[in-house]
Amino acid sequence: MSALVFGGSAGLGRALARTLAARGESLVLVARDARDLAAEAAHLRTLYGVAVEWMALDAADPQATEKLAGVPGAAAIRRLIFPVGTGNDSDDGLLPPATVAALVNANLTSVMATVSLFLPQLLAANVGTIVGIGSVAALRGRNRNVTYAAAKRGLESYFESLRHRTAATGVRVQFYRLGYVDTQLSFGRRLPLPKASPQAIARTIAGNLGRDIGCRTLPAFWRPISWALRALPWRLYRRLNF
């Protein structure tokens, strides 16, 4: 049994891969850059003695995910974890079509494509966990992160469907709405609330694997904020600039 970590070479994905490897789990890492992947795979093998395979592919190209069927050890994959996604500084609703497509693909389409590739084998084994990673940015649409938030909201809907689809099976589907995490994505940004460490988030996610928890917001202090944001009537919400 092994876990596929999509986005496993840096940030939260790296922390997740390390947490799982430390628990003795075999891994398949997927990310854009072969050298990053090779280095992380070498580290995990050397430190924890686990089997680590990897494949370099660009999440902006969902069709490329088909290649994952050929990754060594693909048949043993029982866990699919998606700490993958990317933002764009000029994502204000006026991005050119190719950029919009790439953003939606990286955050949503490639995840769906990868799940559909492996879901049959999880269902056949009647075991496994699929973990989607969303963002508090998708709680309410706003004047920035327009495409990113739309893709992440779409992802949340997709994971709800997936959970419904697998409800009668042994496959667990989980979704995390994450606040700010201290990764390259948030580095250099002025943020109104503190960033969580990727290691802390990874420990929680790894600890929940296999449980039927549905959707969770992390870190926990975002929960009341999410409720309040959602409850805010449009008349007030439109005045917010954040």
Add this chain to the structure above:
Amino acid sequence: MARDGTASWPAGPSETHSLVTMDGGVRVAGATVQRPDRYAYFRERDGAMPAIPRGAGFSFAAASFGAGATTIDLRSFDRVLGFDARSGQVEVEAGATLGALFEFLAARGFYLPIQPGHHRITVGGCIAANVHGKNPARDGTFVSQVESVRVFHPRHGEIDLTPQKESTLFAATCGGLGLTGIIVSARLRAQRLPGAAFHVVHRQVATIAEGASVLREQSSRSDLMYAWFDCSRRGQAFERGMVVTGEFVSEPSDPVAFKLSPSRFSSQSRARLPFSLLNPISLRLMNAIYFRLLRRSGTANVALAEALYPTRANELYLSLFGRRGFHECQAIVPYDQVAEFVGQLRDQATRTGVRITLAVAKPFDGESELIRFDGRGTSLAIEIPRATAASQLMREIDRLVVALGGRPNVIKDSRLPRDIFEATYPECDRFRTVLRQWDPKRLFRSELSDRLGL
């Protein structure tokens, strides 16, 4: 990511930080910091801007910021890339910490004999500062356990350096203060771990010169050695001290699992206290207690991790200096000049009214190449609280070091003037030449390199 798309280097998201040296002497309020975590960052490019790599940021001098350079925090490159259990060779990325490497190696029956005393210091930092360990006279300095180094420079791309291949650049990089480029990874030679503890012996000595000669005598058979002196008193008791030597307790060396305690220490957290708690009274009290503790321990077995990384005590001690900080001067003084050095130091300390909080000696027996801190003699590290009179004493010590043929450690003193550096490092001009041939635009720079004219 869209933010990485610019043509110049270094490119990527940046933050503005206030950075300060560990000794509190140099502070840059608006330092631009990048924290790359992908290899794509190390791509050959034109139009590069000044930059300087940074590890844990524990240097006493401003080696990883300043001079308008973008500080590049390498700590996300922290991986162990390979390990050969027969030879003990380990390949690591530059941001790997000594502690993580120690936990990894000890569990496999190996360790690095040469390393400084805090487990969060990075391998890249150790190479760039060519640090020393517990017995430099016998073991040499960090460079002697480096097999190869991979360096990135935007003009040249990545290049592997060894003592055989690109030997000049290898020599300039090990101890080159990060000025040849970014150390990306390195191959180090770890040694078989002889045991999980040191058998430590404490010997009381009356003078620093006596301590220095005991260190010299014992250096061939000790795995760990230093001498601590209480210089907080006036008169006869000025230099009383304790020589500490340790040897591995030789047990059948089963692999040992160590888990180091986490530390959040930084040059910022060190300076949290708004004022210094080290006044003449507290200092005498503290030193008297410490002296008695050492004397009472006599001989004892000390666990390896504790002996290698006495972090708790050091962190607390350095924090007592408060926001204003301290001065350290570490200098290798020729063996036959130690007594003269100490005598004049005592006179100057008395004259300027400065209390020396700490003096630590270690034996050295190597050659200084380029700008590496090495030589033959006794290294004396002296710490004093930062104050006007203290700067005066530091200038006197500078003169003394030059007059007696000593050599100061540039990484330990954030104020060391260029003329003193030039007078004590005969190969500094050769280092400058090597650097300019490799990098005519002198892309990698820091407050330290600007101050020393490198």
